[in-house]
Amino acid sequence: MSVNESLARNCYVPDDRSHIVLDGTLNDEQFALLEKVCPAGLFQRNAEGQAVLNYRGCLECGCCRTIAGPSAFSQWRYPASGCGIALRFG
Numbered sequence: 901m902s903v904n905e906s907l908a909r910n911c912y913v914p915d916d917r918s919h920i921v922l923d924g925t926l927n928d929e930q931f932a933l934l935e936k937v938c939p940a941g942l943f944q945r946n947a948e949g950q951a952v953l954n955y956r957g958c959l960e961c962g963c964c965r966t967i968a969g970p971s972a973f974s975q976w977r978y979p980a981s982g983c984g985i986a987l988r989f990g
Contacts, residue, residue, distance in 0.1 A: 907959075909988040909989075910959075910986065910987055910988055911986040911988060912956065912957060912985055912986075913982065913983050913984065913986070914955075914956040914979075914983060915955075915979045915980050915984070918953070918955040918975075919955060919958070919975070919977050919978060919979045919980075920953060920955050920958065920964070920973060920975065920976050920977075921973060921974045921975040921976075922951060922953055922972065922973060923972055923973055923974045924974070925971075926951060926968075930968045930969075930972045931943065931945075933968055934964050934967065934968050934972070937963045937967045938964055939959060939963065940957045940958060942954045942955065942958060943964070958979075958984070958985065959985055960978060960979070960984055964976075
């Protein structure tokens with residue numbers, strides 16, 4: 901089974917508000933690291949080249965916080981109870 905097939909089995913219940921908020925002073929080097937390290941591919945640039953985050957597919961792994969450091973985010977927490985990812989194996 902491929903990684904994409906495994907990820908497709910997971911159940912996501914998105915929160916109404918993002919549990920991850922990028923800091924306004926995030927530099928291009930930090931964002932490039934986030935683009936590379938996020939296993940869900942949530943960090944991307946839009947057509948205008950602005951850094952955007954799609955928090956709804958977050959795997960809650962913490963890679964972004966570990967690699968970019970706490971200064972890259974003005975907020976990083978786990979989603980509210982009942983929201984987030986429910987991992988399905990098999």
